[in-house]
Amino acid sequence: MPAMTEALLKVSLNHYLVLSAILFTLGMLGVLLRKNVIVILMSIELMLNAVNITFIAFSRYSGNIDGQVMVFFVMTIAAAEAAVGLALAVLIFKRFKEVNIRYFEHLRG
Amino acid sequence: MLELADYTFYFLAALVLISGIAVITAQNPIFSALWLALTMIGVAGIFVSLDAWFVAGVQLIVYAGAVMVLFVMVIMLFDLRHEIHAFSRGILSGFLKLASAGIVLGLIVGTVYRSAETVFAPPPVETDKMADVTKALANTLFTKYIFSFEVIGVLLLVIAIGAVTLSRIRGGTHASHD
Numbered sequence: 001m002p003a004m005t006e007a008l009l010k011v012s013l014n015h016y017l018v019l020s021a022i023l024f025t026l027g028m029l030g031v032l033l034r035k036n037v038i039v040i041l042m043s044i045e046l047m048l049n050a051v052n053i054t055f056i057a058f059s060r061y062s063g064n065i066d067g068q069v070m071v072f073f074v075m076t077i078a079a080a081e082a083a084v085g086l087a088l089a090v091l092i093f094k095r096f097k098e099v100n101i102r103y104f105e106h107l108r109g
Numbered sequence: 110m111l112e113l114a115d116y117t118f119y120f121l122a123a124l125v126l127i128s129g130i131a132v133i134t135a136q137n138p139i140f141s142a143l144w145l146a147l148t149m150i151g152v153a154g155i156f157v158s159l160d161a162w163f164v165a166g167v168q169l170i171v172y173a174g175a176v177m178v179l180f181v182m183v184i185m186l187f188d189l190r191h192e193i194h195a196f197s198r199g200i201l202s203g204f205l206k207l208a209s210a211g212i213v214l215g216l217i218v219g220t221v222y223r224s225a226e227t228v229f230a231p232p233p234v235e236t237d238k239m240a241d242v243t244k245a246l247a248n249t250l251f252t253k254y255i256f257s258f259e260v261i262g263v264l265l266l267v268i269a270i271g272a273v274t275l276s277r278i279r280g281g282t283h284a285s286h287d
Contacts, residue, residue: 009111011118014221016159019122021217023129025210030133032206033196038138038184042145045176046129049152052168060159065245068164069254075171076261080268082176086183087275093187 016057024050037092037099041085048078117158125151142180149173163243 023046030043052071059067089099096103128151131144149172156165196203250258 009115011115015118015122016155017221018218019125019155021214021221022126024217025214026126026129026133028213029206029210032210033203034133035196036138038180038187039133039141042132042141042180045145045172046132046148049149049172052164053152053155056156056159056161056164060161065242065249066253068161068246069250071161071164072167072250073257073261075167076265079171079176080265082179083268083272084275086179087272089183090186090276091278099187 013057013061016053020050020053020057023047023053035101037085037089037101037104040101041082041089044085045078045082048074114158118155121151121154121158124148125155138184139181142177142184145180146173146177149177160242163246 027043027046027048027050030046031040034040034043052074055067055071055074059065088104092103093099095106125148128144128147132141132148135141135144149168153165153168153173156162156168
């Protein structure tokens with residue numbers, strides 16, 4: 001049924017949402033499976049980007065600009081989170097000469 | 110009939126997903142960072158395809174520019190030659206993690222295909238000019254969301270001070286030498 005296939009392939013809001021869902025799951029897998037703190041932070045950035053795609057897609061398909069404003073806030077939070085996370089990674093590396101996630105439990109004070 | 114916009118979307122989606130997979134599978138963190146930069150560029154392209162030009166520009170400048178420079182600089186600070194166990198060990202827990210990620214993906218996609226089509230069935234709204242979208246964005250940001258905007262500014266100040274404080278803490282091996 002070529003007509004039905006074409007209707008499925010025609011890009012709609014669903015396509016953007018599914019792309020965002022796959023990207024979010026990839027980020028989640030990265031956070032769960034990797035042990036390097038820096039790669040975990042990158043995976044969190046992936047998840048935040050997936051959420052941004054959802055915001056922009058809904059904003060476009062509902063004709064409401066508020067979603068784009070939310071994306072600005074998400075980007076700000078993401079940059080701040082990366083700065084603090086990388087500072088913690090530097091702290092871990094100074095103590096243990098390795099950036100493994102399991103050393104986080106030894107950080108105190 | 111499929112149009113150019115559809116093919117552009119599939120190309121960008123493939124770019125984002127392939128580089129996203131490469132981010133979490135690359136053994137060397139510096140390769141992860143470079144793949145992440147490619148992902149960010151792909152996401153910016155998707156923003157352009159959704160007529161969010163200004164957000165796409167900000168995405169390129171903030172993510173592919175500033176945040177990636179931050180990551181790469183921190184990676185260059187470290188000596189990461191011996192990262193043998195890049196992935197967490199444990200077959201059972203690995204399967205559980207993969208299964209939970211699959212469940213999340215299935216739930217979201219299932220929900221999307223059950224609901225979104227009915228809610229947002231009408232075709233996308235007529236697009237404005239590039240400058241109009243940016244103007245509307247600025248109008249919303251500086252009137253309706255002005256309080257959030259100011260609070261975000263305060264948050265950034267706190268984050269900057271916190272990051273500097275964290276990186277100045279002398280701990281572990283350094284403390285014994287002082």
